[in-house]
Amino acid sequence: MLEDCAESLGATIFGKPTGSFGDASTFSFYGNKTISTGEGGALYVQDPERRRHARMLRGQGMDLNHRYWHPILGYNYRMTNIAAAIGLGQIEMLDFHLAERRRIAACYFKQLRPLEAEGLLRLPTQVDGYSSSYWLFSAVLTGGGDELRARIMNQLATEYGIETRPFFVPMHRLPMYFSEESLPKTEFLATHGMNFPTYTGLSDADVDEICGAIGHVLRTVS
Ligand SMILES: Cc1ncc(COP(=O)(O)O)c(C=O)c1O
Incomplete structure (x- = not known):
């Protein structure tokens, strides 16, 4: 189950946050959301193996422990350092x-x-x-x-x-x-x-x- 939490960051069900129920969850940090990095968002993946796979897909399929070795075809879905810095500041304000x-x-x-x-x-x-x-x-x-x-x-x-x-x-x-x-x-x-x-x-x-x-x-x- 993939949870679309674009709008629900911070919502809870009996104390459990949305985004923690499914196999994976997505959050939006677009400019009109509760917290923002201007554009972009975050993906959370429960299973550690799948999480590693998602990290590889994000970074052009590069092996996480072997620089410039690309065992799979991936994407360039990285968040910029600048956006990440804004996001960390925003999380403090959540x-x-x-x-x-x-x-x-x-x-x-x-x-x-x-x-x-x-x-x-x-x-x-x-x-x-x-x-x-x-x-x-x-x-x-x-x-x-x-x-x-x-x-x-x-x-x-x-x-x-x-x-x-x-x-x-x-x-x-x-x-x-x-x-x-x-x-x-x-x-x-x-x-x-x-x-x-x-x-x-x-x-x-x-x-x-x-x-x-x-x-x-x-x-x-x-
Ligand atoms: C329920 C839902 N899912 C997904 C999105 C898309 O998010 P993003 O613009 O970060 O791709 C939105 C945007 O408002 C949304 O409301």
Whole structure:
């Protein structure tokens, strides 16, 4: 099992970090992630033999103990020393960034609960023992669809200067993996989900203001 942990660095399930469940796990350090090296990421491989193999693939297939001897065909997937130095500095800040994102998420939950009670939004489920990294705080519209969501996002941007993002397009709707198969829950989330501003430095007052705008737009949009 390969775990895609691009967004979940720092999340835990009953105290066990994501990335430690599968045979291997991948982490993204792209600029918009919880910690960043500008681009790139990290691969963790559980099994020591496979880990050695992955290290060889990363470094042009070179034997780890025999310089310039390439027993297999590999790639040049090395992280630069400069990016690695930035990454090490970022890891020291990880707990801080996670705490900030959890503070921001708690603020969103508090401010958006009334909209959920009015049936306008569905907020993320919080499950005992599961601790999210809240890379982004997301919610799902209960009605409408692609077109209504676009109007809501546009109004938030033009009237209030608040950027939001739609959920990703499902894989089975992308040309290279296209399938006629119907996956209603995935498709509902893809057409109704919105991501709200989530970044270290967003104050509680900022979140209050964002939620005020979301409330106003959701109650008036038709
Ligand atoms: C779930 C998931 N997997 C993979 C990626 C890709 O990460 P990268 O841009 O570092 O290749 C992303 C990027 O946002 C992601 O959200």
